[in-house]
Amino acid sequence: MIAKVEGLTKTFGGVRAVDGVSFTLEDRKIYGLLGRNGAGKTTLMQLMTAQQFPTSGTVEVFGASPYENRRVLRQICFVKESQAYVRNARIRDVLEFSSLVFPRWDRRYAEELLDAFRLPKERKMKQLSRGMTSAVGIVVGLASRAPLTIFDEPYLGLDAASRGLFYDLLLKDYLEHPRTFVLSTHLIDEVNRLLEHILVIDRGRLILDDNADSVRGRAFSVSGPADRVASFVSGRTIVRDERLGSLRTAVIPETPDERARTRAAELGLELKPVPMQELIVHLTQPSPAEGGKRP
Secondary structure: OOEEEEEEEEEEOOEEEEEEEEEEEOOOOEEEEEOOOOOOHHHHHHHHOOOOOOOEEEEEEOOEOOOOOHHHHOOEEEEOOOOOOOOOOEHHHHHHHHHHHOOOOOHHHHHHHHHHOOOOOOOEHHHOOHHHHHHHHHHHHHHOOOOEEEEEOOOOOOOHHHHHHHHHHHHHHHHHOOOEEEEEOOOHHHHHHHOOEEEEEEOOEEEEEEEHHHHHOOOEEEEEEHHHHHHHHOOOOOOEEEEEOOEEEEEEOOOOOHHHHHHHHHHOOEEEEOOHHHHHHHHOOOOHHHOOOOO
């Protein structure tokens, strides 16, 4: 086990940014830490990496508290959304510093990554675009080869091709050098193929902790003539309902069994799995009192 979080709570004034969260991270697995902006994801990662102190609850990483624990912290690489660098430092300076921080730093791989992202290592950090700055963080995160590597929205400013390159590089390096990754992102469908386990945070609380394959099959849509769809969905929970003329599409938060598939076929309806991003959106919808509804 890489990390264990129990009853973790962090309060800022009267606001609970993290509220009684408990979970474990296993070795050699890619986790998705998902949720809306402001849900508490970044605060949770800061607590796990000893950048915030908990109000209550405990965090153990590699069997010990990470706070003021050099042995533990040297095994963690946390690439933050708003990663700060010394403005006059060059890219090569960032890599040299990283080589001193991370015991498993791979210098040759870092150079390969610079070439892959077309990063000029003599360029000063203050001269970089947002996308290039994000790419530097990706280089550090991958080349660190840290046993626990956390990426918080690592692709800001990157175009689609560069994001795709990042995903391909991460998966390739993970297969060659297995370790634990945590990806916090709102581009869920883009990283879907990478994820092995899903953690969903909503308003500071952990509302989903499950295997990714199980989550992928947790909802389906049914489409066809409105009257036939009405017959199919009768008595079922619906989280989205759309109509276009005589056609209707409904999203149902459950795994379709053989009985459901047979019934849909009898009615001439089409069943489709719901993309993970859409499912997470439904799970984190506002409550009725807030102007929305939860499934």
